[in-house]
Each structure stands twice: as C-alpha cells, then as structure tokens.
Amino acid sequence: MLVDQGRPRGGVPHAGHQLLEARPGGGRAVEHAVRDFLSRETPEIGFFGEEEGATTDTGRGLVWMLDPVDGTANFLHGIPLCGVSLGLVDKDMPTLGVIDLPFLGSRYSAAEGHGA
Template sequence: MTDLRLLQQIASRAVDRAAALVTARAVGTVRPKGDRDMVSELDLAVEEQVRTFLQKETPEIGFFGEEQGAHRVEGDVTWSLDPVDGTANLVSGLPLCGISLGLFRGSRSVLGVIDLPFLKERFQAAEGQGAFCNGERLRVRSTAALHDAIIAIGDYAVGEGSVERNAPRLRITQLLTERALRVRMLGSAAIDLAWVAAGRLDATITLSNHPWDTAAGVAIVREAGGCVMDSDGRPHQISSQATIATSPDLRAGILALLEAAREKQCPGA
C-alpha cells in the first residue's frame, strides 16, 4: 500500500488510540533503561497498541518502535513510532510530550502524525499534501536573521561518552546565547519539529537522529515549507547524524553557526 492519503488516515486512527490511552491511563511503573533515561508502563502499552493496530491495517508495512524495536522492516516502507516523546516530561507532570508516528519510504520521511494530548493539538502531513494542525494549514516563519530567531535545541546527551558528545552541544548553546533572540529546550524532538512547522519556533537543532523521534516531524516541517538537513547541510534522511530544521530564509545563518561551533573545537579558535 503506497497511497499516502489513505495511510495518513490510518496513521491518524492509530494515534487516536494512543492519545486516548495517554490521557486516560496512569504512567505506571517507571524503570531505567540507561543513565538518566527511562521507560514507563504507559510507553510500552502505547507502543503495543499502535503496533498491533498497524499490523492489522497495513500488514505489508514494517514497523519500528522506540521501546520494542523492529518488526518486519525488510521492505521499502516502514512505520516509525515514539509512543511517548518526552517521557521525562510526562513523568514529571509537564504537558510537553506527544505521540509521534512517521512513515519512511526508503530513507526519506514521507508522512507524519504528532499528537500533543495535553495541549489538544494534532499535527499531520503527507508528502505533497501540505501540513496541518487541527485542520489549519501550517507554514514556517520567514525570519531571516539569527538575532530575531527563537531556536530550540535538543536534549543534552546522557550515558556513556556524554561528556564528549555534549561538547559540541555546549558550543552551539554558547553561540546561540550570543546570536539568537532566545534559546529553548523543550525536551521533545517531536514538539520542536511541529512548532517549527507551525511558525512558533524559527529552527531546531538536534545533534542526534533517532528515527522514532524525528520521522513524523521531518515530514511535517517539509510540508510546511521548511528545510530539514543534517549538520553539514545535506537533506535529512534516516541515516543522518543530526536533525536541523529551519525556514529557508534562516538556513544559511544556522549553517554558519554550526560551522562556527565546529571551529571552536580547534585550539586557539
């Protein structure tokens, strides 16, 4: 099945079920899955429900979830789910979390549905069909200068090697504090991307690329007129090392900032 309009309807129905579960059920037991990383019973229940629904509705399409991994992903088209993007926020009682369901065709994200159940917002897009929030068409903001831009950055790394992995993140943060209007860290890549598409943020910089975090949001930003790229400016794909989303007007400024952050690695720079 390759009809994106129909697949978007199926994805929306899957996310309906997930959002209902998130708002109706307690978080349950929370257990660590690494240094300062966690998974809740609710994460697992949402993933199981969505996976089961999609396997029934689209048995020919593979599925990859954050918590339970891959199921039949040998084909060209694959669903990618983060059952609760922003689990730490959810566990802490912060409403900045959401369900993120995307679809890859090959290495390209072509469809996405992001639901923010506690904010009562549904973002969705399919390639060639536009991006929408609660039925209203989305368009990225046309900010052209960094000093006028509100920019989100992804969470800092945790776990083994986090000191080394956070060094470039800290350099970017420092440069943003010097050059951008405001810097935000919301704790959810799905929200960062959805809000770039909605024009609430001018850009988001995430120096990682987990498909479940980004698949839906990448499609939504692109359909809202934005560009999504790796840190070197190449178009974003499933194998990218970073996820940088911005308006076309701000693209050059963001790339220049990333290059300046790389130069600061050098002694004396």
Template sequence: MADVGGAAFADLLPVAREATAIARGIVRKHAPRTVAEKGERDIVTDVDLAVEDTVRAFLARETPKTGVLGEEHGRTGGADGEPWWVLDPVDGTANLACGIPLCAVSLGLVWERRAVVAAIDLPFLDTAYTATEGAGAFCDGERIRASGQSAISHAVVSVGDFAVGEGADAKNRVRLDLLGRLGARVRRIRMLGTAAIDLAWTAHGKLDAAVILANRPWDTAAGVLLVREAGGAVLDRDGSPHSVDSAATIAVAPGLRDQLMAEVERAYGAE
C-alpha cells in the first residue's frame, strides 16, 4: 500500500470514536476491584483488562484485517506493511486505582510509523478528543489549537513519570536535572500521571508543553497526532521529528520550541 496520507483513513475515525466511547462506559461504571503487579511499580486492574478485551473485540468486528497493539495483550493480527491500531485501555492506571479522575482511553491508527487517526477519551471529565491527519484536532467536535505562548517564563509544562526497571537510575538523573532546569524558568510544572492527557491538553492549549522522556506507542501515538493537527510540534529528544520509534515524546507550542529543547539538550548533556 502506498503512503497515501491520513485522508485515506478518515472513514475509520468513527470506528475509533465509538471504540473509545464504549471504553468510557466501562471505566465510568466499574470501579477497579483487583489491582495486580505486572512489573516493577507497574500495575494493571481488572478495568484495564475489561476495556482492552472489549475494544479488541469491537475492532475485530469493525476492521477485521487490521492488527492491534494493546498495552496489556501486545500485538495481534494484521500484516506487515498495513496500518495497525494502538490502544491504551486506561492511561493513568495508578490514578484510577487511587480514585484520581485523571485517566484516559487512547486509541490511534498507525501508518508509516505515525498516527493518522486518533481518539482520546477522558471518562471522568466527559471529554473526547479526535484527529485525522490533515483535518485538524477537535475536542467534543470543536476545533482546538496549541498554545501561542512564546515566553518560557509564562509556560505551564507537564512532565512524564519517572523511569522504573533496568537503567532507571541513569534515566532519572536526566529527569531530575531537567526538572531543576525547568523549575527555575517556567511558570508551573505539572505531573498528571497520564501521557494521553499531557498530549491532549498540549493540543488544546491548556498546557504549553509536555515533556515525556519515553515513548510507548499506546501511550503517545494518538496524542502526538492531536498536537500536530493543533499546530504544535512533537519532537524526539534530539529535536528530530517524532515517530513511533522515537526515544522521547516532547510536545511543545511552536513559540517555545527552541527554548524548551535547549533545556532538554542541557539535561542530557549533564549525564
């Protein structure tokens, strides 16, 4: 299949919207009953599993030839060279398990290493974000745009969670250095605990930037498309354009790009 662009996949946006709407119903109606450890300081609840199972079944009916990569069950179906869905059934599981209403269902369609369709639902905030490549980003049907902020001293910046597992100490030294640098310059720093909301709110101009020094496609693919379609930039740690293969996910209002990336570069240079 040639790289025909996001417009060719626009008819799959209603599928993505319906899938995340179904997921919203599950998250809102069923508080977590079980919480299990799946890795170092990494948890999964019965709600995560129920959402992923239900959305996978829905996508299998609606798009049977399209594979799915989900956080909980990995990648299934599809063929090499074809588009594939990426799903985070609950981004912000730790928040959900604690009763904090900041979590999201994130679903993107990836083609040629980038998302071309995106749907992010915030179940407890009754908010839905959508985008198709080349057609803009929307919140509940209304067009949204990234912040016009150009003074880093006025910026509100979210940062991603700290690293866990192998190599976490070295990774977190960079995070701590960057926190110190940004804390000395920006208006406020926020740690929301969900990359999907970090990116959706950067697209919506509620945040001026989101710095996530990691890149798991189920967390970031849909939100990256939202930011780009809202006029923001999304970059890897070295300033190159973001893709599903990037090491980091840095979303930023255009007017802050150079200032923010200079601080990221300094933090990595201090390793």
C-alpha cells in the first residue's frame, strides 16, 4: 500500500512522498487497493495479481496483470529500484504496461502501437 510514513531498512530517504509499505502483507494491501480501483473503473476486464492470483474471470480476453511490489528484495534492503508493475494483456498478448518507481519519482509506460 502507499503510505506517508517511515522508510524501508537500509536508508531510502523519506522525501515527503508516498512510500511502499515495508511490513509483511504490504504487497497484498497494494494488490487489494489496485484490484478494487480497477474493478470499479473497468469491471469488464479480468484481474490477476502476483499475491492472490486470479480474483476475477481471466478467460474472456482482457486481463490486468499486477506485481504490487516488483523488486521486493531491493525494497527490503533499501535499494530504490523497486516499484509497482501493471500490465494489460489481451488473449496472452501484452498491450499496455506501466512501471511506477516511487522512490525515484519515475513512471514508465508503453502501449501496443504507441511505443514507450
């Protein structure tokens, strides 16, 4: 989950922005928040998360794919190369991807036919 408190072990500084939570279950909290938001905004699209697997029908075409804490080992060691990875897959073909790196203040995205 994104929170406004603390820092992970190893010294990634808290710069006043939201940080990924460093306690057990943090990935599940992020996954729940993203899944809940996407199910409200795009109820016709399936969802698969790294923590809980498929929580909605993923056999009908479009599916959101989420890694809520991509780079967990880096995060736990205070290395800022970690973030949230989200993709949209259409019948096993990736069509959209977003990687958010909150400690670096960076976000990268790419979409089929539009590049990165």
